[in-house]
Amino acid sequence: MVSIAKVIVDIPTMQTNKPYDYRIPDEFEQDVVRGMRVVVPFGLGARKVQGFVVEITHSTDYEGELKSIVGLMDLTAVLNQEMLLLGKEMARKTYAFQITCYQTMLPAILKAKYEKKIRLIDEIPEDLFFELFKGKNEINWDEAESRAILPQLIDLKKKDAVEVVYEVKNQAKTKKKRVLQANLSFEQLEDEKISLGKRGPKQRLLLEVLQMLDDKEISVSELTLSTKLTASDIRTGEKKDWLTIKEVEVYRDPFKNQSFKPTVSFQLNEGQEKAIQPILKAVSEERTEVFLLKGVTGSGKTEIYLQTIAQTLQNNKSALMLVPEIALTPQMVNHFKGRFGEEVAVLHSGLSVGEKYDEWRKIERGEARVVVGARSSIFAPVKNIGVIIIDEEHEATYKQDENPRYHARDIAIWRANYHDCPVILGSATPSLESRARAQKNVYTLLELPTRVNRKELPDVEIVDMREEVKNANRSSFSVLLQEKIRDRIAKKEQIVLLLNRRGYSSFVMCRDCGFVLPCPNCDISLTLHMDTKTMKCHYCGHEEKIPYICPSCKGNKIRYYGTGTQKIEEELKEVLPEAKVIRMDVDTTRKKGAHEKLLTSFGNGEADILLGTQMIAKGLDFPNITLVGVLNADTGLGLPDFRASERTFQLLTQVSGRAGRAELTGEVIVQTFNPEHYAIQLAKEHDYDTFYKKEMSLRHRGSYPPYFYTVLITTSHEEELAAAKKMQQIVQYIKPQLQPETIMLGPTPKAVARMNNRYYYQTIIKYKNEPHLKAALQTILMESQKEMTKGLQIAIDSEPMNFI
DNA sequence: AGCACGCCGACT
DNA sequence: GTCGGCGTGCTC
Secondary structure, three states: OOOEEEEOOOOOOOOOOEEEEOOOOOOHOOOOOOOEEEEEEEOOOOOOEEEEEEEEEOOOOOOOOOOEEEEOOOOOOOOOHHHHHHHHHHHHHOOOOHHHHHHHHHHHHHHOEEEEEEOOOOOOOOHHHHHHHOOEEEEEHHHHHHOOOHHHHHHHHOOOOOOEEEEEEEOOOEEEEEEEEEOHHHHHHHHHHHHHOOOHHHHHOOOOOHHHHHHOEEHHHHHHHOOOOOOOOOHOOOOOOOOEEEEEEEOOOOHHHHHHHOOOOOOOOOHHHHHHHHHHHHHOOOOEEEEEEEEEEOOOOOHHHHHHHHHHHOOOOOEEEEOOOOHHOHHHHHHHHHHHHHHHEOOOOOOOOOHHHHHHHHHOOOOEOOOOOHHHHHHOOOEEEEEEEEEOOOHHHHHHOOOOOEHHHHHHHHHHHHHOEEEEEEEOOOOHHHHHHHHHOOOOEEEOOOOOOOOOOEEEEEEEEEHHHHHHOOOOOOOHHHHHHHHHOOOOOOOEEEEOOOOOOOOOEEEOOOOOEOOOOOOOEEEOOOOOOOEEEOOOOOOEOOOOOOOOOOOOOOOEEEOOOHHHHHHHHHOOOOOOOOEEEEOOOOOOOHHHHHHHHOOOOOOEEEEEEEHHHHHOOOOOOOEEEEEEEEEEHHHHOOOOHHHHHHHHHHHHOOOOOOOOOOOOEEEEEOOOOOOHHHHHHOOOHHHHHHHHHHHHOOOOOOOEEEEEEEEEEEHHHHHHHHHHHHHHHHHHHOOOEEEEEEEEEEEEEEEOEEEEEEEEEEOOOOOOOOHHHHHHHHHHHHHOOOOOOEEEEEEOOOOO
C-alpha cells in the first residue's frame, strides 16, 4: 500500500495555503510522521522547499502524478498533534497562512534557509572553468548574478554542461562537545607509564590525567584549557588506544554563570488563601476555568502563581507562565529558578536562536516542566499542562502586531481547553475586556484587596502644569516636584521619574516659519536623537543630519521642541546638579543585558534618580524608592484610540505601585495638563472599580469593545490611489452583508498615511453578531490575490490593539 | 515565491 | 521571420 503525506509547503500565499500530497518513498516509509519537517520538490523546475507533514494517508484526490518527498529535516516530529491542530485553528481565526502559523509556533532556527546554485556536470573548456567557476565545482546563483555571468551559464545549461540545484538548509544544529574517556584500567595505564620510560613528559601527563579520571568523561576543551596538554597530545593518546573521543550533545545554557538562591513558599495571608483555593481546586480537578486574579502591586500575586505551580508539579503536570518581555528581569527569573531550580526553562528575546532552540528542546523532552517567557512562549511544547498563567494580563504586547495577529490570551484559553487545565489572568488593572467577562461570569473573579506588607498605597498628588506655565515655570519639573526630589536626595532615598512617551516625540521646528523636518518616506516628522546626533524616523528608520538652517526659509532660528529623556536629563542636571541620574530608554538599553545592568546599579544605590520611559514601570522592585514622578501623564490621552484612557490609567496605577514597597512610605507626583481627566483622578484614588464602571459606560456609548467586537482592515500600496480604491472596493463589498447595528468607520487614511513610501487606508468594523463576516473577509483575500502580487497589501486584524 | 507558457513589439 | 518583453496561472 502506498503511503502519502499531506504537506503544508513553505510558500506563504493564498493559493498555496493548503496541503499538497506527496508520495513517501520506501526509504522514508518508517521514519516520516505527522508534524515532521520534510523537503519536497515544488513547481515545474528543480525547486525544493521545506514543508510540514500534517497528515499521512494512503489515497489521494490529486489527478496528476504525485512527486515524492526527497528528504527529512528532523528525526522526530517538531509539531505534535496539539500544535498541528492549533496552527490550523489559528490560521483560520487570524486570517494568516498555515505555514506562517507553524513557523511562528516553532523556534526561529527551524525555519529553512534556501540556496540556489549552479553546479558543473560536464567538461567545459578550462578557461571558462576558471573564469566562471573559479576552479570550483559549483557557484551560488546570487553570486553569478552579481558578477553578471548568468547569460554565459545559461548558455552552458542549454548544452547540459551545468545544472541548477536548490538546497534546503536546515539551520537547526545542536551544539556538540568532544569528550574523552579512558579505555584502560588504572593498572594498565600504570604499565603504559612505565613503558614510556623517561621520555614523553606530555604523554606521561596524559596518562596521569586518565588515571585520575577513572571512568568519568572530560571534555577535550576543558582538558586543554586546564593542563598543558594540547589537542595533538590527546590525539596521540587516542591513536595508542588509551582513550576514546566521542561527541555528546550539550545545551547552550544562558544562565551558566549564575547561581540561584533557593527560596521557599511563604505562608499565604487570608486574602491570598481565599484566592488560591478555587485555583487549586480547578488544578486538581483538571478542569478548564479562567480566573481573573486582580490585585494591586505588592498584593502577593507572584506567591499565588508560585504555589499554584508547585501544586501542579506535585500532580505530575507542567506549568506555563507568560510575563511581558520587559518584566522578564533577572529578579523575576530568580524567583522561579530559586523555587523550581532545573525544572525552569526561560524563553525571552535576549537569547540567541541557538539558546532558544535548546530551551525549546528541554521543554519538548519534558526536562523542564515550568516554562516562563514572553508572548511567543505560549507555543512552548509543554506536555501535560496543569496550569497556564498570564501575568499583567492587560498588556498590549500579548497581541502580536504582525501576522499571525494572535492574542496570547486566546491561545492560552485554547490550550487550556485542550489540556483540561485552568488559566490565571493576573493584573492590578485588568483589561476592560477581561474584567467585563468576569462580570458576566465567563471568567471567575478573584481579588486580593490588601498588600502583603499591609502598607497603604502611596499618596498620589496631581500637579496642574497649566498653573506652572502661568507662573512662568518653563521647565519640565513643577516647583513641587523639584522640592520633593531635593528632599529625597537629602534623605538618601531614591526617585523614579517617568516620561510618558506615548504619542510624543521631540522634533525640530523653525521658529520663523514653523517648518518641521519631515521624513522623506513617511508622513511624520523626524525625531531628534542626541546620542547619534541625527534626526531619525521611528517608522522606517530613515536617518539624516540635524539641520542648523531651516530648509524652508533659510533662517537660523531652527530649534528643538518636545521632550525626550535626553533633554530631560540635561534639564535635570541644570536644576539639580548634585543628583546622580541613570537614564533608561530605548537608546541606553539597546545593547543586550543593558537593561538589567542599569537596574542593578540603581538597585545598588549608585544613583539617586532613575529616569526613563514606560519600560521602568515594570519589574523594578527596590525598597528605597520613596518618590515617583510622572512628568507628563496625559500625552497619551490625546491619541485617537479608544483605549487611550485605559492605557493612561494602567500606566499611572502601575508606576504608583513602584513607590514605597518596604518600610518607607511612598509618594507619587503626577504632572498633567488635564488634571480633571477621570483616568488621572481615579488613578490618584487607586480606584479601579470606578474607573471600570465609568470607562464601560463610555465604551457602551461609543459602541466599542467590550460591547462590540472589532476588525481592522488595512490596505496599502505605493500608489495612494490604489490603496484608497481597494479600501473603497472592500467596503462596498462588505457593507451590504452587514447587520444594521454594525458600525463601519472608514475608509479613512491612516493617522500616518504614508510609511516607508507606502500609503495606508483603513476601515474599522464594529459588530455584535456577524456570522458571515469571517467568510466575507476570506473571500476578499481570495479574490485580491492577483493585486496582491502587484504590490497591494491587505491586513486584517481581528480585535486590534492599535488603531493608529 | 518562482517558473513556464503565451501572446505582442523591434530586431539579427 | 525570431528574440524577448512581462502578464497569467499553477505548483501535489
